[in-house]
Amino acid sequence: MELVDLDDVHRFLDHMAERDSFAYSDKESIMAIERLLGRFEYVVAEAAAAFEASGEWASDGAKTAAAWLMTRCHLPASVAKAQLRRGKVLTTVAVSAQAFSEGSIGVAQFDLLAKAAKGPGGAIGAGGPATEAAFSRDEALLVTHAQEMKFAPFASVLAYWGQLADPDGADASDMARLARRDVYLRESISGMFLGQMNLDPVSGTIVATELGRREQVLFEADWKKASDELGREPKLHELCRTPAQRRADALVEMAVRSASTPADARRPEPLFSILVGYETLHGRICRLEGGPVLSPGTLLPHLDGASFERLVFGLDNRVECSVRSRFFSGATRRALEVRDQICSHEFCEEPVPRCQGDHIITFADGGPTDQGNGRLLCGFHNRLRNGREPPDG
Secondary structure, three states, X not given: OOOOOHHHHHHHHHHHHHOOOOOOOOXXXXXXXXXXXXXXXXXXXXXXXXXXXXXXXXXXXXXXXXXXXXXXXXXXXXXXXXXXHHHHHOOOOHHHHHHHHHOOOOHHHHHHHHHHHHOOOOOOOOOHXXXXXXXXXXXHHHHHHHHHOOHHHHHHHHHHHHHHHOHHHHHHHHHHHHHOOEEEEEEOOXXXXXXXXXXXXXXXXXXXXXXXXXXXXXXXXXXXXXXXXXXXXXXXXXXXXXXXXXXXXXXXHHHHHHHHOOOOOOOOOOOOOEEEOHHHHHOOOEEEOOOOEEOHHHHHHHHHHOOOOXXXXXXXXXXXXXXXXXXXOHHHHHHHHHHHOEOOOOOOOOEHHHEEEEEOOOHHXXXXXXXXXXXXXXXXXXXXXXXXXXXXO
């Protein structure tokens, strides 16, 4: 096949860039452009790997191909190394690479598939024969999921697959992740305190849940204060604190409350929920509610202080409570939470705390308040569904 002249590609892109901004603004064009972008990422990865193999970069005195790309193409180190890494595995995950080259999956999906093929925490082949055999067997199915699913659910599917393909490796990987936890907080020269925290999924969920709860309390106080002062519902920018400031104040409040708690006070139960499927009763699949998939071994440090909530879904996927109640509450509300995880609208991923129980067939039209007729919707999409104007943020 004749080599494509890159000057022709430049001219084509110039032509696209010169057109009116609305020329490609319809849904079909956006999807087509995203697909083309994925295909171009494939070409870049393939070319970058060939460039590294050629050694041409060394003639300029560069130590590595990545260093050359960072200097000549002005790329961040992470981007340059990702392009080279991606190019090296194209021949190893052939089905994934084919979909990548066609644009039916993007660079993010391809990277996840390539990572899954490695096993939990190593290079290609490091996962052992079991991982290699499982990926070879299942790659086409996993690619189909990548083509059809939203990114976050697809990532969970791959995590579940990895748990079953290499159970021991998944445990070791999660233990290594737990070992990387750290918190940094130091006073700067100016007197401000600067910090960073890295927490494992369970610990992070406990901290984030309480931080979010305290922040919400402060938000409601700010909203009431502004409403009282303005005599109307305020805009977000009219509140006395920004979200970042509320988070900072919430963290301080958590520290103050901790310091004022008696040493012999009853310790709260851990603030996280673990979802397990039927397979877990005979296998090992589990995940944080609304969060990542975990290996069961990571839960052991928390079990002595945890309480257990059991929700068993029948074959019809229903857990019922208060069928004729006007609002979803109790076990029925909880069933919606563990089933839907996020707002059920196709274009939304708002988490459970920001969602409301919604009747698919409205209560006014005789729709029952049960799980089969219920779903989670965030406030925005609940108002949109019912024809009410979303508030101006």
